[in-house]
Amino acid sequence: MSNSGCNGSRYIPEEILINILSRLPVKSLIRFICVCKLWSSLIRSSRFIGMHLNRNVTNRAHAFIIALHESRRKPKICYTLFSNETFEPCLKIKHPLTGPKIEIHGSSNGLVCLSYELGNLDTSIYLCNLSIQKHVVLPPTSILCLPSPEYVTYVAFGFHPGLNDYKVVRLLTFSEGNHCIEVEVYSLSTNSWKRIDAIPASIKAMVLHSDQFAVYNGVAYWIMKKEDATYCFVSFDTDSEVFEEFLLPDAVVDGIESMLDNCKELIAEYKGSICLFQSNLDFRAGNDYIDMWVLQEKSFKKLLTVYLPGKRSFYPLAIRMGNELLVGYPCGSYLCSYNLETKQVTETGIKLAVDRYNDYHARAYVESLVLLRE
Numbered sequence: 547m548s549n550s551g552c553n554g555s556r557y558i559p560e561e562i563l564i565n566i567l568s569r570l571p572v573k574s575l576i577r578f579i580c581v582c583k584l585w586s587s588l589i590r591s592s593r594f595i596g597m598h599l600n601r602n603v604t605n606r607a608h609a610f611i612i613a614l615h616e617s618r619r620k621p622k623i624c625y626t627l628f629s630n631e632t633f634e635p636c637l638k639i640k641h642p643l644t645g646p647k648i649e650i651h652g653s654s655n656g657l658v659c660l661s662y663e664l665g666n667l668d669t670s671i672y673l674c675n676l677s678i679q680k681h682v683v684l685p686p687t688s689i690l691c692l693p694s695p696e697y698v699t700y701v702a703f704g705f706h707p708g709l710n711d712y713k714v715v716r717l718l719t720f721s722e723g724n725h726c727i728e729v730e731v732y733s734l735s736t737n738s739w740k741r742i743d744a745i746p747a748s749i750k751a752m753v754l755h756s757d758q759f760a761v762y763n764g765v766a767y768w769i770m771k772k773e774d775a776t777y778c779f780v781s782f783d784t785d786s787e788v789f790e791e792f793l794l795p796d797a798v799v800d801g802i803e804s805m806l807d808n809c810k811e812l813i814a815e816y817k818g819s820i821c822l823f824q825s826n827l828d829f830r831a832g833n834d835y836i837d838m839w840v841l842q843e844k845s846f847k848k849l850l851t852v853y854l855p856g857k858r859s860f861y862p863l864a865i866r867m868g869n870e871l872l873v874g875y876p877c878g879s880y881l882c883s884y885n886l887e888t889k890q891v892t893e894t895g896i897k898l899a900v901d902r903y904n905d906y907h908a909r910a911y912v913e914s915l916v917l918l919r920e
Contacts, residue, residue, distance in 0.1 A: 567598075568597050573677075575589050575598070575915065576678060598914065599656065606912075608912060609867070609911065609913075610628060610636060611627070611628045611629075611866060612627055612650070612909050613881060613907060614898060614900075615897065615898065616898065625650065627676065627911060628896055630867065633896055647662060648662060649662070650907060650909060653911050654704050655916055656675050656913055658674050660672045660673075660674055663902075667699065671683075671684040673712065675914065677915075680918070681917070684714065685737060685738060685739065688730050688738070688741040689730055692718075692727070698720075699719075700759050700768075701715070704764065706785060708764060710735075713731055713784045715729065715731050715784060716730050717759065717768070719754050725751065725752070726749055728742075728745075729742040731784050742782075746789055748772075748791070749789050751772070752772055752773070752780070753772075754771075755771055755777065755802065756811065758811045764783065765782065765820075766784065767813050769811065777794050778791045778792060779792040779793075790844075792841065793846075795846050795848070797848075798837070798846070801826045808859040808861060809826050810824070810861040811862075812864070814862075814864065815865065816840070816868075817869075819840050820841045822841070823836055823862040823871070824836065835852060835853050836851070836852040836860070836861070836862055836871070836873070837851050838852065838886070852871065852886075854875070857882075863881070863906060863909075864910055866883065870884065872910075880894070
């Protein structure tokens with residue numbers, strides 16, 4: 547490839563140029579788009595966008611923590627990007643929404659799924675690339691007729707590597723009893739929703755346990771309560787549109803039924819497997835802890851138990867850097883990071899704010915150029 551289109555530039559082989567540019571942060575790449583038409587075309591190409599993203603994800607480069615933060619400046623409460631290394635604030639999220647009433651439904655490959663006080667099907671949902679300040683507003687729902695006017699919506703977002711597509715899954719439940727009634731899936735590639743018709747009767751009869759709802763590798767996961775009052779783990783593949791049920795460990799069910807305020811679940815991916823984290827309290831020992839369960843061969847196996855000496859009423863929020871668990875604790879409202887392999891605890895100094903449900907929020911975020919071509 548010749549660089550003759552760039553005045554004053556010498557010849558640089560294409561692979562070397564791509565290798566250099568793919569290591570740079572998004573902010574620099576956006577500036578370099580204006581250098582010349584050649585560089586603009588290269589940086590905007592789907593090949594380069596994919597290569598840049600793959601390098602960031604593989605090397606955990608240009609990675610951040612996104613958290614609902616209590617700042618000393620206005621706006622006092624807002625979602626903020628923090629450095630993964632220094633934990634210093636890098637960017638307050640101002641586009642397209644800001645404030646404590648924002649709901650984040652997932653973060654994947656530089657895209658964040660946001661909405662403002664998700665309440666009904668008319669609420670706008672956004673897919674935002676915070677690095678390049680671009681967003682997509684999702685189209686209206688595909689669900690035209692509801693069996694009841696009283697309902698609650700839940701949303702989860704993630705990437706499907708097999709389809710190379712981003713998916714948003716929306717679950718509708720009855721307000722009274724939280725019985726599942728509708729599921730629809732949005733695909734970024736087609737910019738459209740698809741209503742799922744073939745929902746098993748057993749799933750429709752269940753009660754949603756909580757708003758802990760996640761999508762990983764194109765599969766949505768959540769916890770539900772059956773008609774016989776037992777709990778199960780449910781998955782839905784956005785490609786095959788197949789639902790599956792998995793038994794929950796007795797210890798997890800005991801935690802759910804305890805109704806303790808500090809008993810909270812987190813569904814997350816760890817080393818390629820889906821894991822379920824649950825915070826709880828050992829009344830005999832007086833210690834708080836987090837159990838980690840991994841889903842293997844259609845059943846859960848306990849992987850480890852997390853203890854944080856000196857901390858009380860803490861609960862899991864997200865996985866960062868592939869092997870660190872972000873944990874929020876009410877005493878001081880701070881965020882810490884627990885290494886699942888070395889058991890080392892790192893205090894981030896990030897002061898968390900609570901949303902209208904009195905919950906903390908923190909997620910991992912990586913820079914990317916996704917949506918640059920949109």
